[in-house]
Amino acid sequence: MYALVDCNNFYVSCERVFQPRLEGRPVVVLSNNDGCLISRSNEAKALGLQMGDPYFQVKPLLEQHQVAVFSSNYALYGDMSRRVMWYLSQVAPAVEIYSIDEAFLDLHGMERFVVRSLDTFARTVRANVLARTGIPTCVGVAPTKTLAKLANRLAKKNPALGGVCYLDTDERRQWALEQVAVEDVWGIGRQYAQKLYVVGITTAAGLAGCSEAYARQHLGGVVGARLVRELQGYPCQGLAPSEDGTLARRSLCYSRTFGQPLSAFPDVVGAVSAFTSRAAEKLRRQGDAAHLLTVFVSKSRYGLEPPPYSSSIVLSLPVATSDTVELVRMARVALKRLWQPRQRYTKAGVTLEGLEPAGQAQLSLFEPGPESEKRTKLMAELDQLNRRFGKGTVQLAALLLPVGQSAPWQGQAQWRTPQYTTRLEDLLLVS
């Protein structure tokens, strides 16, 4: 059996933990740059607000209903997520952290140790996560990950279930499959849903009844075949392997929409350098080095200009590295090759791929010379200082701006709450 634990309206719930007066009121959290809605409380959903709605379009509605609006605060959400995940890892034999607000638990063999049933176990987990972190969750329990996802959805949509849905028998499974529209199945997006409707398949039950050959041909090859089998109750995927439940990333990316469109090369170079520096920090935190570096710049998709809206260049590095100086140098080379004058660029980003454990390449091919050793030590010290005194305390001289000046690419975050749990200065005071 697998369980999927999913936090309800996670970002909104995080804000509510520190401002209980928001309980029962409509609340939304905005994406970076205060661009669009990425988390909504149930009250906000009831007003018709959709995931991804552009803020400026729904602003009148938000004001009319006095919806509480927040800029996203990832330092807070990341920390709350760690607390939830840490608890889950204490109670389940194996955990896969699927996203910031979801985790799969592998419950195989647990039936023997759980006194009553997995249903009771799920209810206990749910109550304890709430008591320890203040975050409400729903839990789906089923024989496959895909069915656990589906069960979780039912738990969420159906208040009578009390936040837990356990599909322990074939009858329950069949009942569940009939409740869920095919487009709401994990792995069925817009394109596949459309295809399925055309041939008359509209529910998860219908999808579970389709042939493997059909799935293979029309739903993405082996992926589709696996999906159908999982709906039928045959597990085709276990938990992703990892040491501590944290997914080992195969690539990582740092990208941002600028606060305003930029046309000057020095401005965009500044952005790309800063983004590369952040990406390099992530890379080192993961203990990896990268072989491939991609830089991309994008233009607005919403204006009159025709596509393409984005262009990119991939550089292949002879030796994998996690060195900020080296990566920033390469990123600048890439940007120079990409650059076209007189464009209004709205976004840029850096992706690092071809990851391998740091130090591996140097050991196998080259002796690590005194220079590279020095550099590695320097990077470690830089990371430590930034961890201790806050992001950006120490950075490359080339990334520095004149005192009092903010970067031209910096975005909006008008309604950001304090970092209650990760910054001493922001600690909540109770008097």
Added chain:
DNA sequence: TCTGGGGTCCTAGGACCC
């Protein structure tokens, strides 16, 4: 004026190698 950010996996085709 203002429309997010970060991932995964799979397939197909071409180049190249033995």
Added chain:
DNA sequence: TCTGGGGTCCTAGGACCC
């Protein structure tokens, strides 16, 4: 005239996820 079989690596593109 006849024109194999397999493997790997790379790129581009498509679909999906939260």
